[in-house]
Amino acid sequence: MNARFTILGINRGLFCFTPSVALIRSVVVKRAFEMLLTGEFIDADTAVEWGLRNQSVQNEELDMAVETLTAAIISKSAAAIRYGKPMFYRQQVMRLEDAYSYAANVMSCNALEEDAIEGIAAFLDKHLINNH
Incomplete structure (x- = not known):
């Protein structure tokens, strides 16, 4: 699991205004603001815990996870x-x-x-x- 997530703009002198719109709708306000102010990376498991991602899988399990989710959706x-x-x-x-x-x-x-x-x-x- 190599995925990492960040809102990087602050590290370049720019507040990420438009990404903040989507972020605040996915992550608890305090977490979103922390990400926007620090520009620090979070790992995949933390992204799941914070609500930024639905799940986290090992790299070798990714194709199967995608197939499983896709099959569940298209069966409806x-x-x-x-x-x-x-x-x-x-x-x-x-x-x-x-x-x-x-x-x-x-x-x-x-x-x-x-x-x-x-x-x-x-x-x-x-x-x-x-x-x-």
């Missing part, structure tokens, strides 16, 4: 992902009440997709049969 409904991805990012900047309203509207549209109709029916069949 393309329609659900098509609705979910933009909703996930758009709602982040909304007021809480507006985000819930927007999410409910998008969910209603997604629920009309064939994949969702089949999935909900299968869930209900399984639970109605098992509960009687």
Whole structure:
């Protein structure tokens, strides 16, 4: 595991203004500010601990980890992902009440997709049969 992460600008006399926008949305504010003010590197395990990365794997395990994650994602409904991805990012900047309203509207549209109709029916069949 050779990956290291830094926000380097401060070491060159420049505060990293635009990277700070994304960083503060991924890392606890105090950690983000520390990274922005020190320009110090953190290792891959620390990046995971701080929430900058999802996971850390050994170099020789990287291809398998990518394949596993990719397989998990592509096995899901393309329609659900098509609705979910933009909703996930758009709602982040909304007021809480507006985000819930927007999410409910998008969910209603997604629920009309064939994949969702089949999935909900299968869930209900399984639970109605098992509960009687």
